[in-house]
Amino acid sequence: MSEHLRRGNKLWESSRMFLLEHKQALMNRKLKQKEFQQPFLDxxxxxxxxxxxxxxxxxxxxxxxxxxxxxxxxxxxxxxxxxxxxxxxxxxxxxxxxxxxxxxxxxxxx
Structure with a gap:
């Protein structure tokens, strides 16, 4: 295997940066999905x-x-x-x- 294919995760290392607004939006979306849905009562x-x-x-x-x-x-x-x-x-x-x-x-x- 050539050297450039064995570099591990270095190719994607720069994409780990997360903007604070994106992180907050992702957390809000996860919380919204966990919200309790009240059942229909007759x-x-x-x-x-x-x-x-x-x-x-x-x-x-x-x-x-x-x-x-x-x-x-x-x-x-x-x-x-x-x-x-x-x-x-x-x-x-x-x-x-x-x-x-x-x-x-x-x-x-x-």
């Missing part, structure tokens, strides 16, 4: 969620809420203190620092 499921939440408020029982976060679904337990259906949010009380949750992000309630 009307029956929303009625079930509503019934469980109303029973929880009426009986002052704690419930477990599964909600969609940016990159995954998360779960926590709480006592619901207030619902505002016009502004589409839910206020609750638990040991975490998330006092208000958007109703559209709720996936399941137990």
């Amino acid at each position: 009307q029956d499921h929303y009625e079930k969620l509503n019934r469980i939440i109303m029973d929880s408020i009426k009986n002052e029982q704690s419930i477990t809420i599964t909600y969609s976060d940016t990159y995954e679904s998360r779960q926590f337990w709480c006592w619901i203190t207030k619902i505002n259906q016009h502004e589409n949010w839910l206020k609750f009380m638990n040991e975490e620092d998330v006092p208000i949750l958007n109703l559209e992000r709720i996936l399941d309630v137990e």
Whole structure:
């Protein structure tokens, strides 16, 4: 084999330079691909969620809420203190620092 074919990676060594803007755009695209896509929920499921939440408020029982976060679904337990259906949010009380949750992000309630 001739000497010019055995030079390893030297031919492409100069193409390793990455502009900061390109690196940031590539990282943003990878994060966008990892984002959690909320599943489609039908009307029956929303009625079930509503019934469980109303029973929880009426009986002052704690419930477990599964909600969609940016990159995954998360779960926590709480006592619901207030619902505002016009502004589409839910206020609750638990040991975490998330006092208000958007109703559209709720996936399941137990």
